[in-house]
Amino acid sequence: MEATVPNGRASAASPPKVLLLGKIELAHAAFEALTKSVTIVTPKSTNRDDFLAESRSGAFDGCKVAYRNFDSFSITGPFDATVLDALPNSLRFICHCGAGYDQIDVPACTERGIRVSNTPSAVDDATADTGIFLLLGALRNFNSCLFTLRRGEWRGSPPPELGHDPRGKILGFVGFGGIGQNMAAKARHFGLQIRYFKPNRLSVAEEERLGATYVDFDTLLAESDIISLNLRLNETTRHIISEAEFRKMKKGVVIINTARGAVIDEVALVNALDQGQVSSAGLDVYEDEPSVHPGLIKNDRCMLLPHMGTYTSETERKMEEWALDNVVKAVKSGVLRSIVPEQQNM
Incomplete structure (x- = not known):
């Protein structure tokens, strides 16, 4: 054409x-x-x-x-x-x-x-759908069994750790524009409680419509069971999640990223996964695409997609x-x- x-x-x-x-x-x-x-x-x-x-x-x-x-x-x-x-x-x-x-x-x-x-x-709908897919897969620890089943090992031996239901969990959004708000509306149907942090707080009417509660950045890190990254990448947001931020999170937190890979320090994420501070991650984007950190590749608790958030006709x-x-x-x-x-x- x-x-x-x-x-x-x-x-x-x-x-x-x-x-x-x-x-x-x-x-x-x-x-x-x-x-x-x-x-x-x-x-x-x-x-x-x-x-x-x-x-x-x-x-x-x-x-x-x-x-x-x-x-x-x-x-x-x-x-x-x-x-x-x-x-x-x-x-x-x-x-x-x-x-x-x-x-x-x-x-x-x-x-x-x-x-x-x-x-x-x-891109709001498609990317939010991808975020929900990654969230559920990472939360339920589905990824490891995707591989054991194909190897003919059913759930594997030993089987993976039990996953978690979304109902009642706190889902915290870092960045809360169109994609984050779309994802939040879908997440509410799974019984998740919505928290968000962004530099410019929404109006009370918008918060009520979305069923979302504003909290400061440190509170979001400390209280969220699941953290979703939904913000633009720039010099201010590059590595907004790194070693210090992981230390502020709940042990066993789930990390979802459909924004840009470099908003997370990938080395720090791999370390947090290895130490159990982060229980699992659902990622569609990476710091040095198309290369993916080998520590993420080998970790079967990571749900990984090759940047497919908008990949629909x-x-x-x-x-x-x-x-x-x-x-x-x-x-x-x-x-x-x-x-x-x-x-x-x-």
């Missing part, structure tokens, strides 16, 4: 140029509609060094908007100051297909007058359509449907 045209400088009558970084997998109709009003430019590069050289050669001159997805990282590497300096001065918008955008250096974009958009609520299509809608709005009116929070006042 990609439409590639010869690169070069556009004449005054030429349609706007959009740099396409990553394939459109599902939103074919929306992409086809876009190609009727813009010129799509696709890089020939397959790695960062070649991409930088191609960009500096003027191949992308005139591009006003860049559409990118998570997989385009393999071509560009981090969307940092080096990449931004190589791209043409005409670039004014980056439309990212995804809720998380830690691959993009937003301050560097802001400094250059480039606005960044993401697809925030498009419905959600992937929704994300692509949302990001393409951002492209359309940027080209036609110079605005975005969903600018990232750091640039709300830009």
Whole structure:
């Protein structure tokens, strides 16, 4: 479905140029509609060094908007100051297909007058469903038996430790945006008590609607039976859970992470699992993807997924359509449907 045209400088009558970084997998109709009003430019590069050289050669001159997805990282590497300096001065918008955008250096974009958009609520349902799956699997200690059964050992010998029912347990959210709130609504049906911590507390009406109680960070760590990480990754939140935080938690706590791997210090998590401070973990994200710490791999009390939180056809299509809608709005009116929070006042 990609439409590639010869690169070069556009004449005054030429349609706007959009740099396409990553394939459109599902939103074919929306992409086809876009190609009727813009010129799509696709890089020939397959790695960062070649991409930088191609960009500096003027191949992308005139591009006003860049559409990118998570997989385009393999071509560009981090969307940092080096990449931004190589791209043409005409670039004014980056439309990212995804809720998380830690691959993009937003301050560097802001400094250059480039606005960044993401697809925030498009991922809420699918990611929350993944969180619930990991929570139940880790809490009930299902993971070890998934392997013993396939080895023909039924539950194994000795069998795994007994798991725990969710009813009456305290589920604490670190970060409580759209995904966390969606997950909390689903978790309540399992009888879980909801606590949350975030820098900006919700209104009383919102807390009542969600059945959620605000607590400070240390209280959440100390009182929660299960802790779910649902916050953006930035320099403030990197390793927000590390050795000191694990020591504040209940012995036998369950950790769930569907946010970004680096919000947890993975080495500290492995140590906490080995020491029994953390009884089990349900993880969809890792600090150095696609590499996973061997201590997590070998621990059969860890429910591990290879970053599949949004991996459904419905959600992937929704994300692509949302990001393409951002492209359309940027080209036609110079605005975005969903600018990232750091640039709300830009």
